[in-house]
Amino acid sequence: MTNWIISSVLISLVCASAWGANYLYEGSGIDPDEWLDDANWSDGSGVADWPTGSDNALFSSSLGMTITQTVPLHGQLQVGRGATNAVIIGVGGAVYNSNQTVVGITDHGQGTLIIDGGTLTTVRLRQGVLNEPAGSLVQVKGGVLDVNMTDSNTKGLLDIGEVVPAVFELSGGVVSVESSLNLHDGVLRVIGSQGMLSTLAGFYFGTGPASDTALIFELDSEGGVSSVGADSFEMNGVASVEIDASAVSGGEVLNLVLIDLGSDTFSAAEFSALSNALKTTWVQGGELSLSGDRHQLLFTGTAGWEGTRITSIDPVGGSVRLMVETTEAPANLSVLGCSGLTSEWRRIALATNAAGGFYEADLSRAPSDGSNLTVYLPASQQQAFYGIEKSSLADRFTVAAESDPALTTHSIVSGGFELGISDVGGGYINRLTLPGIGDVMGPVTDRYGRGGQSAIRDALHGSRYNPTQAGFSDQAGTVCRVVESLDNTVLAVAPRPCCLFRGDGKFDFTEWENLVSDNYTESGGSNDWDTIDESLLAGQQATEITSEFDYFCTYEVCTNASIPGFRHYYEYQYVRDPGHCILQHNLGPLYDPVAGEVTDLSVDAPSGVDAASSNDLGVLQFSISIRMDRELWAPEYCGRVYGLDISDLAMESRGSNATVRTYYKNTEFASRAPGYVFPSYATVQVPLFILADSDDVDQSGALGLYFPDSDINVNSVVGVDSESGVVVYKDDRRLHMETRDSPFRISTMQWDGFRGYLLGMLNPTRTPEGTHEVLRGEFYLLYGSPREIFESAQSIEAF
Numbered sequence: 001m002t003n004w005i006i007s008s009v010l011i012s013l014v015c016a017s018a019w020g021a022n023y024l025y026e027g028s029g030i031d032p033d034e035w036l037d038d039a040n041w042s043d044g045s046g047v048a049d050w051p052t053g054s055d056n057a058l059f060s061s062s063l064g065m066t067i068t069q070t071v072p073l074h075g076q077l078q079v080g081r082g083a084t085n086a087v088i089i090g091v092g093g094a095v096y097n098s099n100q101t102v103v104g105i106t107d108h109g110q111g112t113l114i115i116d117g118g119t120l121t122t123v124r125l126r127q128g129v130l131n132e133p134a135g136s137l138v139q140v141k142g143g144v145l146d147v148n149m150t151d152s153n154t155k156g157l158l159d160i161g162e163v164v165p166a167v168f169e170l171s172g173g174v175v176s177v178e179s180s181l182n183l184h185d186g187v188l189r190v191i192g193s194q195g196m197l198s199t200l201a202g203f204y205f206g207t208g209p210a211s212d213t214a215l216i217f218e219l220d221s222e223g224g225v226s227s228v229g230a231d232s233f234e235m236n237g238v239a240s241v242e243i244d245a246s247a248v249s250g251g252e253v254l255n256l257v258l259i260d261l262g263s264d265t266f267s268a269a270e271f272s273a274l275s276n277a278l279k280t281t282w283v284q285g286g287e288l289s290l291s292g293d294r295h296q297l298l299f300t301g302t303a304g305w306e307g308t309r310i311t312s313i314d315p316v317g318g319s320v321r322l323m324v325e326t327t328e329a330p331a332n333l334s335v336l337g338c339s340g341l342t343s344e345w346r347r348i349a350l351a352t353n354a355a356g357g358f359y360e361a362d363l364s365r366a367p368s369d370g371s372n373l374t375v376y377l378p379a380s381q382q383q384a385f386y387g388i389e390k391s392s393l394a395d396r397f398t399v400a401a402e403s404d405p406a407l408t409t410h411s412i413v414s415g416g417f418e419l420g421i422s423d424v425g426g427g428y429i430n431r432l433t434l435p436g437i438g439d440v441m442g443p444v445t446d447r448y449g450r451g452g453q454s455a456i457r458d459a460l461h462g463s464r465y466n467p468t469q470a471g472f473s474d475q476a477g478t479v480c481r482v483v484e485s486l487d488n489t490v491l492a493v494a495p496r497p498c499c500l501f502r503g504d505g506k507f508d509f510t511e512w513e514n515l516v517s518d519n520y521t522e523s524g525g526s527n528d529w530d531t532i533d534e535s536l537l538a539g540q541q542a543t544e545i546t547s548e549f550d551y552f553c554t555y556e557v558c559t560n561a562s563i564p565g566f567r568h569y570y571e572y573q574y575v576r577d578p579g580h581c582i583l584q585h586n587l588g589p590l591y592d593p594v595a596g597e598v599t600d601l602s603v604d605a606p607s608g609v610d611a612a613s614s615n616d617l618g619v620l621q622f623s624i625s626i627r628m629d630r631e632l633w634a635p636e637y638c639g640r641v642y643g644l645d646i647s648d649l650a651m652e653s654r655g656s657n658a659t660v661r662t663y664y665k666n667t668e669f670a671s672r673a674p675g676y677v678f679p680s681y682a683t684v685q686v687p688l689f690i691l692a693d694s695d696d697v698d699q700s701g702a703l704g705l706y707f708p709d710s711d712i713n714v715n716s717v718v719g720v721d722s723e724s725g726v727v728v729y730k731d732d733r734r735l736h737m738e739t740r741d742s743p744f745r746i747s748t749m750q751w752d753g754f755r756g757y758l759l760g761m762l763n764p765t766r767t768p769e770g771t772h773e774v775l776r777g778e779f780y781l782l783y784g785s786p787r788e789i790f791e792s793a794q795s796i797e798a799f
Contacts, residue, residue, distance in 0.1 A: 020054030020075045021046035027063040035071040051075070054098065059085045059111065067093040067118060075099040077122070080111015080136055087111075089143065093118030100124040104136025104166060115173060116141040123148055126159045127166035128186065135166060140195065142172040149178040158199070161186030165212070170195040170226065180204060181230065189216040193224030203230035203259065206237025216242040217258060217299075223248045227257040232264035240277040243286060243299055255338060255385045256299040258288075265294035268312050275311060289313055289386050292320045292377075300336075300387040308333065308388050311372070316354045320386075322375040328390055330363035330373060331495070336387040337377070339486050347389065347483035349492040349554070351376040358569065359554040361483045361494035365725035377486075384486055397496045398479035399546045400472040400516045406430060406446035410482045410491050414557045415564030417783040425477035427493035427553060428453040428470035429626060434783060435564075436701060440633040441626075444748045447474035449501065452626035454570050456549075456775060458760060459675065460596025460618030464507050465585040467498040467547040467572060476516035489557040498551040498572065500581065509584050512541035530584035537580070544584065548576040548763070561792035563784035565704075569712070570624070572775040575722070578615035578763050586614040595619065595675045601760045605719065605729035606768055618760040619676050619735070624707065624779045625753025627745065634750065638741050639690035639702070639786045644799045648685070649790050651695035658742035658751075663687045664709075665736050672759060678736055687754065688793045689739050690786045697786040704782035704789035707739075707754040708797030712778045717761060719771045728771055733759040754779070 021044035029037030038049030041057075051057040051074040058078045059065070064086040076099045079087045089095055101122040103111040113120075116139075125147050127136045138160075149156035156179030160168045165186035172192070177199035184207045190197070206213045217225045223245070241258065266274075274297065275288045289298045290313040308326040315321075326333060337348040351357045352365055354376050360366075366373040377386075401424070408420035408431045418439075420431025429452025433439045445451055448470040455468040471477035481494040503509070508520040511527055511534040520527070528534075537543055550573040558565035585591060596618035601610045612618035635654070640661060642648045661684040670678065687709065692702035707713060715730035735757040745751035764772040780796060782789045793799075 022056045022058055023051040025059045033066045066090055070094040077101045078105055079113045080104045080109040082106040082109045084110040088114040089118035089120055091117035096121040102129055103127045103138055105129045110135050112137045114139045115143045115145050117143045119144040121146045123155050124157045128161040128164040137167045139169045140173045140175055145175045147177045170197050183213045185211050187214045190226050191218045192220035193226050195226045198229035202232040205235035205239050208237055211237035214240045218244040219248050221247055225256055227260050229260045231262040233261055235270055241274050242279040243283055244281040245283045246281055257296050258299055259297040261295045266290055271312055298385050300385050319354045320377040324373040332390050332392050333363040334389050336389050337486050338385050349483050349485045349490045351378045359490050359492050361492040396481040399499050399542050400476040401479055402476050402516055405448050417564035419566050423482040424479050426470040426480055427482055437633055440628040442629040442632050444629040445627040448477040449474040450627045454624040456572050456622045458617040458620045461585040462590050462592045464590045466501045467549045468501040472499050472545055473502045491555040493553045495550045495552040497546045498549040500545050500547050510544045515541045531588040543580050547581050550575045560796050563788045563792050565782040568779045570777055574761055574773050577765055597675050598760050599672050603731050603733055605731050612760055615763040619673050620758045620760045623755045625751055628750050630748055635691040635693050637692045637695050640684050641686035641688050642684055646790055654743045656744055661739045663737055669735055686799050690789050700785045702786050706780040706793045710797050712776055718774050720774055722770055722772050
């Protein structure tokens with residue numbers, strides 16, 4: 001706050017009487033509210049019998065006036081001059097003064113000025129001026145208060161509590177301040193959503209360390225409130241922002257813009273001070289935040305928890321950075337966002353760094369300095385609201401439940417190409433809509449054991465220890481959480497335990513069926529094959545089918561291709577120490593130490609020789625695939641890539657038999673896995689193949705599947721810090737990689753995707769302290785002509 005504003009107070013008061021006569025309101029006329037009745041005014045020796053021209057209208061007794069007429073132009077209007085009184089400007093009232101309006105002046109002056117449907121035009125409005133007045137109140141309920149700029153150095157200023165505290169209330173009408181709004185000491189109260197307050201210059205909040213100011217927003221019954229608009233913002237002193245929701249029906253609080261700046265932005269210090277001084281009434285939690293461009297101070301009516309809050313929001317490049325202060329476990333926290341005042345809240349995907357990084361669903365991998373987490377949102381949403389939600393895994397996860405596998409709960413669209421997933425099926429793909437064709441996943445593939453998903457198994461455990469994305473059986477899926485981006489281009493499946501699939505009908509490992517049926521025929525006694533007495537097993541079926549792995553994945557619109565497409569990233573995290581689930585597969589007919597023998601699992605990391613034990617995965621097989629109904633789409637051609645040029649793309653008839661092509665083989669690892677036999681499939685050079693209705697490489701309508709030779713897919717086993725998720729080592733353990741096109745997986749369904757064989761994975765008791773291993777991969781679905789798909793795949797990861 002500049003010093004001239006304070007000094008000008010004294011100058012204008014001392015000199016005011018020199019420019020015109022002072023008229024004291026006496027109210028002795030026939031109508032006390034008639035301005036043009038000389039009996040209502042003392043004789044001020046002016047040119048008329050009432051204030052006009054440069055004359056001052058002074059309310060210095062307990063008498064007040066209600067103005068419902070257009071009154072003559074005059075110099076000053078002083079309400080509460082050494083007395084307690086009120087002036088009301090009602091409907092039809094129009095008051096204009098050429099000097100200023102002062103409310104609450106000289107000894108114990110307690111003035112009240114109410115604008116309720118009329119208009120006051122003044123060059124300056126001041127409250128709480130000189131000599132310890134008892135207080136002053138300005139209420140704008142309707143009509144217009146126009147503080148204009150026709151005067152000299154004091155033009156267009158609205159000063160609240162210049163010397164002593166004062167209260168300014170807005171509940172309706174328009175307050176327009178052509179210069180600055182100065183809240184020196186006292187309260188600016190905004191009531192409901194029917195008013196408008198804007199200043200073309202600055203909003204100054206406080207005048208010094210000792211000033212005590214409050215900006216109070218009282219919400220209406222719908223949870224709305226008017227915002228304060230200003231070009232710039234500055235604060236100095238003890239300031240507070242209060243939200244009062246006691247009038248809100250049903251306890252629901254909407255998202256609010258409190259202060260909206262034109263050219264200025266809120267600084268980190270200002271936002272921190274305001275956040276620390278936030279007070280709420282009848283609000284469960286609630287917090288301040290900033291818009292992505294920091295021009296708006298926002299209040300979110302989301303649930304809050306003690307110990308967790310957003311402390312700052314800043315744009316960083318193309319991202320928005322949130323600093324989150326918390327004492328909670330980050331895995332229990334997720335980011336909430338909505339794009340506007342009328343938008344619904346949604347859980348939104350975040351990133352691990354300003355450059356984008358990996359999309360995440362919770363804060364478990366957010367960088368931390370101990371008490372503060374750094375969260376990046378992948379795209380700057382300039383006018384968005386953000387909050388933090390806390391919920392434990394138990395609130396959002398069920399390992400297996402009977403539900404509708406055809407239910408698509410979330411989807412993203414790229415150029416008419418749609419991908420849909422289900423949060424009651426582990427986030428598996430159960431909709432793939434091709435332009436002009438429609439959804440190629442229908443009744444045959446809408447099952448949790450089919451659709452589009454990934455899965456892992458290993459030869460050491462007879463390929464029966466089978467963590468899968470979607471769930472336990474065709475009918476029983478894993479219930480999980482899916483979060484979105486505000487721009488509808490990303491879906492992220494929150495990390496959660498991975499269920500074992502029930503198997504192929506030959507090996508029953510579940511004695512309990514209290515959650516879902518295992519669809520095996522039981523025959524008395526122990527009704528499974530693992531040779532363990534589980535009649536008193538804690539957790540029952542959940543303990544049997546919940547693997548030691550967590551699963552996490554993302555789906556996103558592909559931005560590094562010129563045609564419609566999606567990127568799918570996934571992780572299988574061996575995050576829990578070996579427990580009862582894998583123990584079931586270490587005994588009896590489910591364990592095969594010959595086929596799964598590996599003399600050394602790690603290649604470059606961790607260092608040393610790590611022979612596979614019964615709690616590790618030995619000769620690990622993974623697959624990522626989509627299944628499609630032949631009745632909905634049965635393309636006749638498959639394009640395979642034998643070289644680096646478009647001429648090396650061969651559009652071949654699919655026929656009726658499965659076609660497998662090797663695109664990577666490392667026979668140097670043969671001695672490490674003596675039980676594994678490398679297959680002798682024909683080879684292709686590039687892990688890309690294309691399904692099409694024509695052998696014309698320029699005909700649109702083809703679907704490309706691409707598993708690039710990226711760092712993620714090459715170094716597919718990584719060791720990560722168990723607290724932060726930071727990768728601490730990478731390892732290329734690939735034995736053999738292949739593409740698979742099976743036009744008739746069964747008579748009504750086709751299977752297309754990629755399969756790989758790795759040396760295996762170490763369980764967490766054998767990795768470096770504080771780490772665990774993760775199997776990761778990325779997979780692309782592209783739509784266009786075969787030529788466009790070929791060229792787009794090259795732009796994603798060069799061949």
